[in-house]
Amino acid sequence: MTRFTYSPVTRRTFLGGTAAGASLIALHPFSAFAATNQAHLRIMETTDLHVHVFPYDYYSDKPVDTVGLARSAAIIEAIRAEATNAMLVDNGDFLQGNPMGDYIAYERGMKAGDSHPVIQAMNTLGFDASTLGNHEFNYGLDFLMNSIAGASFPVVSANVITKMGADPSKDQTLLKPYVILDREVIDGAGESHKIRVGLIGFVPPQIMNWDRRHLEGKVQARDIVETAKAWLPQMREEGAEVIIALSHSGIGSAEHTDGMENASVPLARLEGIDALMTGHSHLVFPSATFDGFAEVDAAKGTISGKPAVMGGFWGSHLGLIDLLLERDGNSWRVVNATTEARPISKRNEDRSITALVESVPSVLASVQKEHDETLAYVRRAVGKTSAPLHSYFALVADDPSVQIVSIAQTWYISEMLKGTEYEALPLLSAAAPFKAGGRGGPEYYTDVPAGDVAIKNVADLYLYPNTIRAVKVTGAQLKDWLERSAGVFNQITPGQADQPLLNPEFPSYNYDVVDGVTYEIDLSQPSKYGPKGEDLNPEANRIINLTYNGQPIDPSTEFIIATNNYRAGGGGSFPGAMGDTIIFEGPDTNRDIIVRYIVEQGTINPSADANWRFASLPGTSVLFDTGPNATGYLADVKGVVIEPAGDGPDGFARFRIEL
Numbered sequence: 001m002t003r004f005t006y007s008p009v010t011r012r013t014f015l016g017g018t019a020a021g022a023s024l025i026a027l028h029p030f031s032a033f034a035a036t037n038q039a040h041l042r043i044m045e046t047t048d049l050h051v052h053v054f055p056y057d058y059y060s061d062k063p064v065d066t067v068g069l070a071r072s073a074a075i076i077e078a079i080r081a082e083a084t085n086a087m088l089v090d091n092g093d094f095l096q097g098n099p100m101g102d103y104i105a106y107e108r109g110m111k112a113g114d115s116h117p118v119i120q121a122m123n124t125l126g127f128d129a130s131t132l133g134n135h136e137f138n139y140g141l142d143f144l145m146n147s148i149a150g151a152s153f154p155v156v157s158a159n160v161i162t163k164m165g166a167d168p169s170k171d172q173t174l175l176k177p178y179v180i181l182d183r184e185v186i187d188g189a190g191e192s193h194k195i196r197v198g199l200i201g202f203v204p205p206q207i208m209n210w211d212r213r214h215l216e217g218k219v220q221a222r223d224i225v226e227t228a229k230a231w232l233p234q235m236r237e238e239g240a241e242v243i244i245a246l247s248h249s250g251i252g253s254a255e256h257t258d259g260m261e262n263a264s265v266p267l268a269r270l271e272g273i274d275a276l277m278t279g280h281s282h283l284v285f286p287s288a289t290f291d292g293f294a295e296v297d298a299a300k301g302t303i304s305g306k307p308a309v310m311g312g313f314w315g316s317h318l319g320l321i322d323l324l325l326e327r328d329g330n331s332w333r334v335v336n337a338t339t340e341a342r343p344i345s346k347r348n349e350d351r352s353i354t355a356l357v358e359s360v361p362s363v364l365a366s367v368q369k370e371h372d373e374t375l376a377y378v379r380r381a382v383g384k385t386s387a388p389l390h391s392y393f394a395l396v397a398d399d400p401s402v403q404i405v406s407i408a409q410t411w412y413i414s415e416m417l418k419g420t421e422y423e424a425l426p427l428l429s430a431a432a433p434f435k436a437g438g439r440g441g442p443e444y445y446t447d448v449p450a451g452d453v454a455i456k457n458v459a460d461l462y463l464y465p466n467t468i469r470a471v472k473v474t475g476a477q478l479k480d481w482l483e484r485s486a487g488v489f490n491q492i493t494p495g496q497a498d499q500p501l502l503n504p505e506f507p508s509y510n511y512d513v514v515d516g517v518t519y520e521i522d523l524s525q526p527s528k529y530g531p532k533g534e535d536l537n538p539e540a541n542r543i544i545n546l547t548y549n550g551q552p553i554d555p556s557t558e559f560i561i562a563t564n565n566y567r568a569g570g571g572g573s574f575p576g577a578m579g580d581t582i583i584f585e586g587p588d589t590n591r592d593i594i595v596r597y598i599v600e601q602g603t604i605n606p607s608a609d610a611n612w613r614f615a616s617l618p619g620t621s622v623l624f625d626t627g628p629n630a631t632g633y634l635a636d637v638k639g640v641v642i643e644p645a646g647d648g649p650d651g652f653a654r655f656r657i658e659l
């Protein structure tokens, strides 16, 4: 049994109420207000840590102030020092999601008896309980079970099932569905009392799709709300006085639909749940992000009237629910609550970041060895590339840095769509160059020579932590998607020399190349869309000779396009990608998919297949600027004739293309 006590310092401050003491230690009102039969209980939440312990970005190989349990640990210590009865829980997605997690899974291994670094860090902080997130299944069940075997706290999950029963309470579950922890709280008069706190955990049942290759035939998953309904009465019967849901599920629709992924609102509505820890969607609650959501008070931090919190992701925030409990006969009940998410850093007006806390040394020390090993891991070769990966010509020809993204996306989505109604549809992939000069300057390109590929190179290939999506579009939408992309080019007058090719107002990340079809771009035509996707020339056609399998594309034929959450959700306003065509939402980042692809393949071949090119315009030439290091790769570029044309401005090199 853990005993909570007020620290002498704070207790003195509380009783004496000196101004000096109060300025040193922020006293929570509930501690101050708690009467003889009342107590203040604080529940702290970390969620979606994704193996982030050190404040370090292993992809870019440098320290950052925006992530890390070692930083949120400082807030945990501060809250504990504020001297109330406090519990600490984690809401899942701790085992996977950064190169330290991949290092353990792909290199070091996780046999029975091995210790996992994120568990070591959590043990250091004395967590009271945790639940599973969907990413806990990414490396298979043995990896998961071996990892949590080292946890000095219980891990609960009610809806992952090894043997399905007639109703959820008859299920055999992979882990304990819930725990009831015996704790003691100090009431307002300084008296110690027993309290029984129930904690029950839930994960999106979509794990059966996302990690089918690891889970099929081994476990099943149930609907979150149905599962909760079955267990909650039993928890009360066993004496849980306060029940907290560890809901590794986002805050979404208030309407319950069977198997819904983001079920926290209908879950909160259930009688028996007193407070909710939420997560999965990597957002912050309470915050204005959730203004206007049905049954959600985004300012107060309640869902269906129950206190709830979501502590960001990667250790960015520490979620905190403060409960004012009142003794009602022999049992405690919640009479008031406040919630907040405390950040570890803040973004300034100039977009720079200021750390708000320092790392806790004991947490860093607990994973120092694995941190050092991970640094070595991201810096050494994990695979090979048979062709150089560079983006110098990504805007003028099919390009290896874009090609490899599409190869990996296609590989992943084809697996995910197996056995679904979409399996038979043609699968394409859209990807854009992220690092392609522009305002980033003449060095701002991807440039990995043929040979060894290290994990840190992948950050160069995929700059943003986007997550994978697939959309279903018609042939007409596909063509317009490409018309939208082709807006990056200026209209070119046939027969004239040395015309500027690129519109500098058009960001390269909106130049999607669609792999799996072939097409030409006729630069003599005006752009159908403007740089922001606005209609310019509705009748214009820059995209010509668009074919699939060598055949012209019928406007009504359906295609699946693998892409990312930004594009699929309307980013860049692409026709066919306005949020209403999504048929698959994956939890994996596109970057993780590329890493997994490289690790599994060993050697990759990112050579571009020249599936798009400029249409021939005899007697016409254009100029474009790229990084001076491009010169070394001139001979590799397919489908276009390029020659050096002197210096561009600001350190760029200029090249000429004969159309």
Ligand code: MN
Residues within 6 Å of the ligand: 048, 093, 133, 135, 280, 281, 282
């Ligand atoms: Mn997550």
Ligand code: MG
Residues within 6 Å of the ligand: 398, 399, 403, 515, 516, 608, 609, 610, 611, 612
């Ligand atoms: Mg291609």
